[in-house]
Amino acid sequence: MLVTLGAATGCTAMGGGQSPAGERNPLAAPPVAASALSVPPTFDGKRGWRNEVTNRAYALAPRAGFLLDVYAGSDEFGAQPESSASGAPGGAENAPAPVSAADPTAAKQKPNGTVLIARGADKGAVVWSSAPLRKLSIERAPQLRVINTAQGEFAVLVRFGVVPGSGLVRSRRLTVVDTFPVASSGNTVPPTQHLERETPGEFGGSGISIDDGGVLFLGDRVEDTAEDYIEVGPATLWNPTTGASSTVPAGESRRSEVCEQDAVDGCTVRDVPVSTIAAGVLTAETPARPWGRFALVGGWSSSRIGPDGRTRGTLLGTLPGAMLVAWAGPDGQPTLYAVHDPASGAVQFSGRCPAPGGGDFDPQGLRSLFDASPGGRYVVAGSLALDLSARTLACLAGDHDHRGVELGAVGDDGVAFGSLLADGRVPREGEEETAAREPALVRVATRRIDPLPAGTAIPDRLTASGAGLFTLSVPSEEDTTAAAEIAMYPAAPGSPASAAPSR
Numbered sequence: 001m002l003v004t005l006g007a008a009t010g011c012t013a014m015g016g017g018q019s020p021a022g023e024r025n026p027l028a029a030p031p032v033a034a035s036a037l038s039v040p041p042t043f044d045g046k047r048g049w050r051n052e053v054t055n056r057a058y059a060l061a062p063r064a065g066f067l068l069d070v071y072a073g074s075d076e077f078g079a080q081p082e083s084s085a086s087g088a089p090g091g092a093e094n095a096p097a098p099v100s101a102a103d104p105t106a107a108k109q110k111p112n113g114t115v116l117i118a119r120g121a122d123k124g125a126v127v128w129s130s131a132p133l134r135k136l137s138i139e140r141a142p143q144l145r146v147i148n149t150a151q152g153e154f155a156v157l158v159r160f161g162v163v164p165g166s167g168l169v170r171s172r173r174l175t176v177v178d179t180f181p182v183a184s185s186g187n188t189v190p191p192t193q194h195l196e197r198e199t200p201g202e203f204g205g206s207g208i209s210i211d212d213g214g215v216l217f218l219g220d221r222v223e224d225t226a227e228d229y230i231e232v233g234p235a236t237l238w239n240p241t242t243g244a245s246s247t248v249p250a251g252e253s254r255r256s257e258v259c260e261q262d263a264v265d266g267c268t269v270r271d272v273p274v275s276t277i278a279a280g281v282l283t284a285e286t287p288a289r290p291w292g293r294f295a296l297v298g299g300w301s302s303s304r305i306g307p308d309g310r311t312r313g314t315l316l317g318t319l320p321g322a323m324l325v326a327w328a329g330p331d332g333q334p335t336l337y338a339v340h341d342p343a344s345g346a347v348q349f350s351g352r353c354p355a356p357g358g359g360d361f362d363p364q365g366l367r368s369l370f371d372a373s374p375g376g377r378y379v380v381a382g383s384l385a386l387d388l389s390a391r392t393l394a395c396l397a398g399d400h401d402h403r404g405v406e407l408g409a410v411g412d413d414g415v416a417f418g419s420l421l422a423d424g425r426v427p428r429e430g431e432e433e434t435a436a437r438e439p440a441l442v443r444v445a446t447r448r449i450d451p452l453p454a455g456t457a458i459p460d461r462l463t464a465s466g467a468g469l470f471t472l473s474v475p476s477e478e479d480t481t482a483a484a485e486i487a488m489y490p491a492a493p494g495s496p497a498s499a500a501p502s503r
Helices: 363-368
Strands: 010-012 056-061 066-071 115-120 126-130 137-149 152-163 172-181 186-189 193-198 208-211 214-217 221-224 229-232 235-238 245-248 268-277 280-286 294-296 313-319 322-327 336-340 347-352 378-381 384-387 392-395 405-410 415-420 439-443 448-451 468-475 482-489
Touching (some): 115 152, 152 208, 313 363, 378 405, 384 405
Antiparallel strands (some): 214 235, 235 245, 280 294, 322 336, 384 392
């Protein structure tokens, strides 16, 4: 799904020198999280754990309740975790992972044996680990995602590197994909599917989208807006459960429907494959424009499915069985938020949510905050909180008397987490202009907002058992900048979500 979400992903850079392999066993028990971290009362603050700060990429399997990570030996890659939730075609969830300050191509590129590890989110115990995978000299941070398939959650690992040559044998630049059922077991689990794809040129130019519909290798693009010209190569869709592949061509050149009527230049666009959902491949208007057209290949188009005849939409996010779209109103009418069936495009329900002080929220900002509960009943995006079963949309943007809230994570019990919106007060002399975030807990069913004590950490994602994933900033002795670490806290005893078995 496009809630990469469902995968929270990221990379944590390795510190100074490389310790001997025996001292950096990736299967060793994780250390207990620092007790100084203050977490919301729905979590057990005494039983948290965090992974060692090593060279890793992370992904959360929310339904199974596993935290997966890749141990990649001595190679150096990015340090900043990506947001799990997202949603729209061409969204940030599929951008290359950020790299460390050092040029990754200048780092030591020793061939390594990558291992994928799955830990139970509640206790941190290793549930399964993969056999060592294809050895590569890594040249770009790997991408690790958990997607939903008809066979359950699958982990998809994409790596970019070189197989060194020897003698008369030339070196090969490869993009390597391995897939694993999340519900695996054992300590030498082989991939169920394996793909090696020749990758000429720089790996940074290799566009890849990993979503519920599969792995989409984006086509090469050549654009010249001055000449109103765009050339796009076909994309390749690879099925992570069967290994089958197919070609998805871009649409023919056309005039953008959101281009100004009197505009002469720069209005030529093409509908380009950019991401996938379970129902198929999504296209987006390229070059991209606000409210530009998006569509399902062989199915619906955003120019025809909008409620009340609206044609200008922004896809905020998708999950199995639903997608959330912001629809611009004609002649200054407010934005309408609608939940659609992703296969047919049919509207299921809709509602409005004005921003504090009037006007509308920036749909791109809402897209970056999109998250769904592990079971898929609840969805949050900024001040929007939706119950897909009850078909309700709550607007928690506040009013004249009460402050609103910006949400970013929600659980199967309908409890969401976020920060109070700024009250608009001008900072007093001596105060910082950017106020500290004020954490809050929200019960979607009752729309009740409860402020939390200052300094309380807010989870980025939640599992079906109620465990929370927290991103921490930890100062490094070798680097004055803060590195990111991942911490997990199980649900507090007695909380509704804690009834599920823990691992």
